[in-house]
Amino acid sequence: MRVPAEIDARARDLRAEIEHHNYRYYVLDDPEVADAEYDRLLRELQVLEQQYPDLVTPDSPTQRVGAAPVAEFGEVRHDVPMLSLDNAFTVEDLTAFDARVRDRLESPADVEYYAEPKLDGLAINLRYVDGLLVQAATRGDGSTGEDVTHNVRTIHAIPLRLAAGAPPVLDVRGEVFMPSKGFKAMNARALERGEKVFANPRNAAAGSLRQLDPRITASRPLDMFCYGWGAIEGWTLPERHSDVIAQLREWGLKVSPEARVVSGVEGCFKYYTEIGARRAALPYEIDGVVYKVNPLRAQRELGFVSRAPRWAVAHKFPAHEETTIVRDVEFQVGRTGALTPVARLEPVVVSGVTVSNATLHNMDELERKDVRIGDRVIVRRAGDVIPEIVKVIVERRPDDAKVVRLPVHCPVCGSDVERVEGEAVARCTGGLVCAAQRKESLLHFASRRAMDIEGLGSKLVDQLVDQALVQSPADLYSLQLLQLAGLDRMAEKSAQNVIDALERSKSTTLARFLFALGIRDVGEATAAALALHFGSLERILAASPDEIQQVPDVGPVVAAHVHAFFSEPRNREVVSALLSRGVQWPEQAPKSAPTEGPLTGKTFVITGTLSAMSRDDARDRIVALGGKVAGSVSRKTSFVVVGADPGSKAQKAAELGVPVLDEDAFLGVLAAH
Numbered sequence: 001m002r003v004p005a006e007i008d009a010r011a012r013d014l015r016a017e018i019e020h021h022n023y024r025y026y027v028l029d030d031p032e033v034a035d036a037e038y039d040r041l042l043r044e045l046q047v048l049e050q051q052y053p054d055l056v057t058p059d060s061p062t063q064r065v066g067a068a069p070v071a072e073f074g075e076v077r078h079d080v081p082m083l084s085l086d087n088a089f090t091v092e093d094l095t096a097f098d099a100r101v102r103d104r105l106e107s108p109a110d111v112e113y114y115a116e117p118k119l120d121g122l123a124i125n126l127r128y129v130d131g132l133l134v135q136a137a138t139r140g141d142g143s144t145g146e147d148v149t150h151n152v153r154t155i156h157a158i159p160l161r162l163a164a165g166a167p168p169v170l171d172v173r174g175e176v177f178m179p180s181k182g183f184k185a186m187n188a189r190a191l192e193r194g195e196k197v198f199a200n201p202r203n204a205a206a207g208s209l210r211q212l213d214p215r216i217t218a219s220r221p222l223d224m225f226c227y228g229w230g231a232i233e234g235w236t237l238p239e240r241h242s243d244v245i246a247q248l249r250e251w252g253l254k255v256s257p258e259a260r261v262v263s264g265v266e267g268c269f270k271y272y273t274e275i276g277a278r279r280a281a282l283p284y285e286i287d288g289v290v291y292k293v294n295p296l297r298a299q300r301e302l303g304f305v306s307r308a309p310r311w312a313v314a315h316k317f318p319a320h321e322e323t324t325i326v327r328d329v330e331f332q333v334g335r336t337g338a339l340t341p342v343a344r345l346e347p348v349v350v351s352g353v354t355v356s357n358a359t360l361h362n363m364d365e366l367e368r369k370d371v372r373i374g375d376r377v378i379v380r381r382a383g384d385v386i387p388e389i390v391k392v393i394v395e396r397r398p399d400d401a402k403v404v405r406l407p408v409h410c411p412v413c414g415s416d417v418e419r420v421e422g423e424a425v426a427r428c429t430g431g432l433v434c435a436a437q438r439k440e441s442l443l444h445f446a447s448r449r450a451m452d453i454e455g456l457g458s459k460l461v462d463q464l465v466d467q468a469l470v471q472s473p474a475d476l477y478s479l480q481l482l483q484l485a486g487l488d489r490m491a492e493k494s495a496q497n498v499i500d501a502l503e504r505s506k507s508t509t510l511a512r513f514l515f516a517l518g519i520r521d522v523g524e525a526t527a528a529a530l531a532l533h534f535g536s537l538e539r540i541l542a543a544s545p546d547e548i549q550q551v552p553d554v555g556p557v558v559a560a561h562v563h564a565f566f567s568e569p570r571n572r573e574v575v576s577a578l579l580s581r582g583v584q585w586p587e588q589a590p591k592s593a594p595t596e597g598p599l600t601g602k603t604f605v606i607t608g609t610l611s612a613m614s615r616d617d618a619r620d621r622i623v624a625l626g627g628k629v630a631g632s633v634s635r636k637t638s639f640v641v642v643g644a645d646p647g648s649k650a651q652k653a654a655e656l657g658v659p660v661l662d663e664d665a666f667l668g669v670l671a672a673h
């Protein structure tokens with residue numbers, strides 16, 4: 001189909017406008033229009049191209065993900081080899097580099113350097129012919145790389161067409177990388193779906209470019225900074241490296257916003273310190289900074305040795321990753337009794353901090369990573385991230401490496417450890433008998449949003465438990481001034497402050513008290529809902545699991561935990577001891593005290609969607625007539641009310657022969673009373 005001239009012109013305008021917005025957004029990080037406006041333009045172009053397929057050009061912004069998957073990567077020979085960099089790790093290394101440069105240049109004055117971050121990704125060569133991106137290749141061995149054009153085209157920071165004035169042939173070089181935020185989000189998604197997780201952003205970037213199907217690459221958040229060039233035809237290089245980079249930017253390529261021209265080795269050190277201080281805050285990972293002699297004439301004079309230029313050096317930061325040895329794996333016990341495996345490591349400095357422990361979170365993680373005692377492992381600490389074991393170097397596993405087993409008994413109190421089938425977490429069953437759980441539960445009891453006992457921190461709690469002064473939260477209220485004052489780092493004044501804080505905390509609310517008890521799965525919101533619903537502790541103590549389930553947002557699992565907690569004689573003792581020592585709160589009328597009525601003695605279960613009212617309303621109506629509503633069907637259930645799209649409860653009712661009411665019949669029951 002012939003393309004009408006005005007359509008052709010419109011497509012051209014759209015393409016130019018979209019490219020311009022791409023440049024503002026992806027290269028300059030400074031968009032001029034809202035995303036929705038951009039999407040409209042792209043959509044309009046897509047529609048035109050669908051109507052007139054002849055309109056489609058290879059550089060059209062609609063063609064980024066257009067390529068079909070490839071069977072294998074082709075080889076690309078680089079016209080100008082892609083070199084590597086020498087590294088400088090110490091002050092001496094860098095001073096020696098600068099001395100060599102000045103010596104060769106016979107320059108008594110400070111050398112001008114172009115300084116920029118060294119990104120942790122992979123080097124790519126982009127070939128533009130007459131301004132069009134025609135090929136992208138990896139560095140490979142420096143002379144031959146892999147053709148990754150189909151994948152590189154999906155990276156929005158890379159223009160498919162350069163601005164006017166670009167030379168007929170231009171090889172641009174730079175680093176493709178994955179920004180930290182995108183990396184974390186991608187790994188979180190992979191973890192959710194049970195897919196492979198990448199150890200670091202560099203592996204993630206490399207793995208993403210080594211995909212045969214460009215649609216996969218397109219879904220990965222990749223970016224690119226250009227830092228150099230290879231073959232150029234039809235353009236005379238300017239005088240300085242910084243001039244070339246400025247020109248690349250003008251042509252539409254993305255370059256590092258952190259690059260600076262600095263003077264002499266002093267300027268280099270200053271730049272290194274400044275970037276180092278901001279390293280953790282940068283939106284991508286860097287492993288050092290690169291200095292390049294800025295005047296190109298000087299670069300030519302200096303030339304190369306083997307695979308690296310004499311005019312550039314990478315000044316490395318302390319590594320985010322190190323290898324070390326697992327000396328032991330110990331289990332820590334938390335407030336709810338959860339056992340957390342922690343690897344004790346041969347101390348190693350990782351990005352400037354000594355690391356000697358790394359959490360393994362739970363048994364699943366430990367088993368997945370297959371960490372054994374004696375293993376050589378890679379530990380990693382990036383930015384604000386706590387140290388973690390990335391992986392075991394299996395090839396270097398010693399013959400006597402020991403498999404870690406979940407202990408049968410709690411390492412703190414000796415009680416049995418239980419691991420529910422299908423759950424990652426293993427727990428000590430010792431409850432408050434376990435000193436570790438006791439300490440954590442006391443800290444929780446005293447915390448600001450619970451009983452709010454100021455001054456009762458972990459140092460004090462450790463001493464109170466270790467010296468057997470406190471077994472349960474109730475014992476806190478029997479503490480004497482002299483007992484406290486006798487402890488480490490406790491002057492009489494601070495001891496008195498703790499006594500005063502304890503006294504003040506006795507006047508509380510039922511909601512805070514319930515939260516403070518540390519019942520499994522009872523957070524602040526659930527505690528508040530329980531308090532509001534029942535109004536008094538006595539009524540909660542007397543409630544059945546079904547009655548507890550009447551509380552809004554309380555399901556069968558939480559109801560069972562609450563019921564089990566208060567059924568345990570030791571917990572009841574603690575609660576009554578707390579009350580007898582003066583813990584109190586204002587009484588409230590229950591929001592929904594059981595009413596005597598025509599439905600008294602009848603238990604309903606509601607399943608599916610009702611059209612006339614919400615399930616909450618239905619429950620309120622039943623309760624108002626003296627009935628009960630339960631969450632699950634049993635032989636004791638009087639009626640199952642079945643709305644639209646009922647769950648398995650309707651089936652259960654049929655199995656047990658429990659009478660079923662459809663919505664009309666249910667409304668009839670309500671209306672009859």
Ligand code: IVH
Pocket residue numbers: 083084085116117118119120121122123139175227228290309312314
């Ligand atoms: S210049 C001839 N500049 O580091 C100069 N490289 O260790 C060659 N890299 O293969 C490279 N950021 O992948 C240069 N700002 C930067 C860089 C950088 C990262 C990588 C690049 C290179 C490797 C050498």
